[in-house]
Amino acid sequence: MTVQVNKSYVLFPLGEKRFALPAEDVTELARPDNVQVFPHRTPLLTGVLVRRGKIVPVCDVAQVLVGPAAPPRKFYLIADCTIGSGRELTAVPVTGECVLASGALTATVDTELPYIQGAVTVGEEAIQIVALDKLLAMEAHA
Amino acid sequence: MKPLKQFGPQPPMQAREDVIVFFVSGYKLAIAAGAVKEIRGMEGLQPFTLGGISAQIGKLRHTLERNGTTFFVVDAARHFQLEAAQPSRVMILRDLHTAVLVDGTDRMMEISTLHALPRVFTHEERSWYRGLAVVNGNVVPVVNHHAFLNKTEMEMLRAGLERVRGVATV
Numbered sequence: 207m208t209v210q211v212n213k214s215y216v217l218f219p220l221g222e223k224r225f226a227l228p229a230e231d232v233t234e235l236a237r238p239d240n241v242q243v244f245p246h247r248t249p250l251l252t253g254v255l256v257r258r259g260k261i262v263p264v265c266d267v268a269q270v271l272v273g274p275a276a277p278p279r280k281f282y283l284i285a286d287c288t289i290g291s292g293r294e295l296t297a298v299p300v301t302g303e304c305v306l307a308s309g310a311l312t313a314t315v316d317t318e319l320p321y322i323q324g325a326v327t328v329g330e331e332a333i334q335i336v337a338l339d340k341l342l343a344m345e346a347h348a
Numbered sequence: 349m350k351p352l353k354q355f356g357p358q359p360p361m362q363a364r365e366d367v368i369v370f371f372v373s374g375y376k377l378a379i380a381a382g383a384v385k386e387i388r389g390m391e392g393l394q395p396f397t398l399g400g401i402s403a404q405i406g407k408l409r410h411t412l413e414r415n416g417t418t419f420f421v422v423d424a425a426r427h428f429q430l431e432a433a434q435p436s437r438v439m440i441l442r443d444l445h446t447a448v449l450v451d452g453t454d455r456m457m458e459i460s461t462l463h464a465l466p467r468v469f470t471h472e473e474r475s476w477y478r479g480l481a482v483v484n485g486n487v488v489p490v491v492n493h494h495a496f497l498n499k500t501e502m503e504m505l506r507a508g509l510e511r512v513r514g515v516a517t518v
Contacts, residue, residue, distance in 0.1 A: 242487040244375055244480075245428035247471035254466070254480070254487055261480055261487060263466040289467040296468060346470040 212308050215326050217333055218283050219302040220268045221276045226307075226326050226335045227285055233295065234284040235304055249345045255282065255297055264297045267341055270321075277301050288339040296338065311335060320344060363462065367481070367490060369454035370439065373430035376454070376488055378481060383493040385442040386414075387453055390435065393421060401508040405501055412438065412447055419447040420505060422496045428476065446497045459483065462490060 214229035234257075241253040241264050250269060255262045262284060268276035279299030287296050309326035321341035325332040366381035393410040396402055407426035412419040419440055425433035427448075435449040462479040475498070477489045497505070 240485075244377070244487065244489045245372075245430055245476070246469055246473035247429065248469050248473065251469065256482055256485060256487060259482075261463050261466060261482070263468045265468065292467060294467055296466075342468055346468070 212310050213326075214306060214308050215333075215335065216283065216304050217307050217328065218298070218300040218304045220272045221301055223272055224331070224333050225271060226333045227283065227298075227338060228335070229306060231285045231287060231338070232283060233286055234282075236282040236284055236297070238280060239282065250342070252299075257284065257295075257297075260295065262295045262297045264299060265338075265342060266299055267336070267338070268299065268301070270341060270345065271336070285338055287342070289342065296342070298338070364458055364460050365462070366456055366458055368439070368456050369488065370424075370437070371451040371454065372424040372428060373433040373451065375428070375430070376486070378457075378459070378488045378490045379439065379448075379493055380478075380490070381456055383441055384439050386440040388438050388440065390438060390449075393438070396420070398505070398508045398512060401504055404504065405497075408497070408501075408505075410449070412440070414440065417445065419445055420497060421447045421449055423449045424496075425449075425451075427496055429472070441493055441496070444493070444497070445502075446493075448493075448496055457483065459488075459490070465489075 215226040216229050216232045217224050217226050239255050241255060243253040250265050252264045252266045255264060279301055281300050282297040283300050283304060284295055284297050286293050307328045309328055311324040311326055313324050321337050321344060322334045323337040324335050326335055367378040368381050368384055369376060369378050392412055396408050396411050407423050408420055409423050410421040412421050433451045435451055437450050437453050438447050439450060440447045459481040462481060464479055465477050475495045476491060478492045479490055481488045481490050
């Protein structure tokens, strides 16, 4: 098991489970907004938001992380993630309010999923940390 | 220390452009006005049958003869892989042997900014669109009119016509 120094994470719920994103990547928690849709074929993308003049794609990662039975999403966590050779804002629909927590990243022993980069322990709960860029890249090539 | 962001998102292109807004299967899309030669009704469409090519290019259902030129009419709903639509208009494209069957056209308008399609869109849509325009808060994709029939498809059509007619007419 590898242990790193404490970092901050944004914990977000998807139904009964919670996941984490590195806080340094999260730019905003947004209220439900008008998701705009147009024809496309990329999995997980449900549309785009217009935020402060920028177009932000909406990636419904719940389909991968908890399956199709996830409850309705209530907020958008907007994160700056690496897409290809650049960084881009991406909105992740979540099912409830998010909290900021600090902890040490530990390697997880119960998953070999490439988009889970480890876990952060908060109280008794080990919360998986999502590597959003890896998840999106994996789905893009699915 | 975080690395410098050397490859940021493409900045939106600030260039005023006239576009024609049209509808396909309930979606609102736009095309450069300069790419459209004529908008007309459905009259004059002929069923497209060209050996096995009709099956290979499923979105190509009709042809249209216009002033001695054959236009290949692409069903926009099939091109965008949408549910079958109820087309009522044909947009004949300028400088191409392509026309596009759409549900309807709305109006011509001016856009001031064309946003790059976010990189996370990785599939066919990357060739379908030149970018995204924001009009009164609504996102409208601006189509790449060269993608309705791409080079490979045009070559396939050219070869098919050569086989059938014995001469190249495309």
